[in-house]
Amino acid sequence: MTYPVLSCTAIDARDPRALADFYSALLGLHCRPGDDMPPPPAPDDTDWIVLLDAAERRILAVQDKPYLRPSTWPSEEIPMQLHxxxxxxxxxxxxxxxxxxxxxxxxxxxxxxxxxxxxxxxxxxxxxxxxxxxxx
Known part of the structure; x- marks a missing residue:
């Protein structure tokens, strides 16, 4: 039997560049070539920044979501949906x-x-x- 393989975890952000920089620094990751300085997204485009480990494996992708409402955890008003x-x-x-x-x-x-x-x-x-x- 063949199983799907996790490519990476994608996480939404109002400021994808800042969040990609945070996780790069925290986890020792680096941007995929071409993602280090992405152009501003067009109105209907999604800005993606893919972060790689030292072996060039995808670990995280950060996606532009300008109207994201942050989790209020531990309150369930806006629950965390992934951590x-x-x-x-x-x-x-x-x-x-x-x-x-x-x-x-x-x-x-x-x-x-x-x-x-x-x-x-x-x-x-x-x-x-x-x-x-x-x-x-």
């Missing part, structure tokens, strides 16, 4: 990466760093998309 988990090796690195994420423009939504079974932080990227940094 990503990013694993780090230990609690010391968890603190380093939380500080890096905040320096890059993320904000803390929930602190579960004291959880003995799975220390983690729930963060919001600059567009308000929740993501987790966790020890695992």
């Amino acid at each position: 990503m988990d990013f694993r780090v090796p230990d609690e010391q690195e968890l603190e380093v990466q939380r500080e890096r994420a905040e320096d890059l423009g993320a904000r803390l939504l929930m602190d579960r760093s004291g959880d003995a079974e799975e220390p983690l932080y729930v963060m919001a990227d600059p567009e308000g998309h929740p993501f987790c940094l966790l020890v695992g």
Whole structure:
């Protein structure tokens, strides 16, 4: 049997360039050639920025959605519909990466760093998309 293979995760943003820059810096990714300085989209076009890892594999795509309403999580008024988990090796690195994420423009939504079974932080990227940094 053949199964589909995940090409990448696409995420919406009001400012796709800024969000692509955030995830590039946070995860050590780079733009696909030609996406590093995309032209402004035409009114009916979608601006896509594809981010690649060091092996040139697609990891994330950031799509222009100028009227995006950010998640209000943990309130369900505007629920999160997807979130990503990013694993780090230990609690010391968890603190380093939380500080890096905040320096890059993320904000803390929930602190579960004291959880003995799975220390983690729930963060919001600059567009308000929740993501987790966790020890695992």
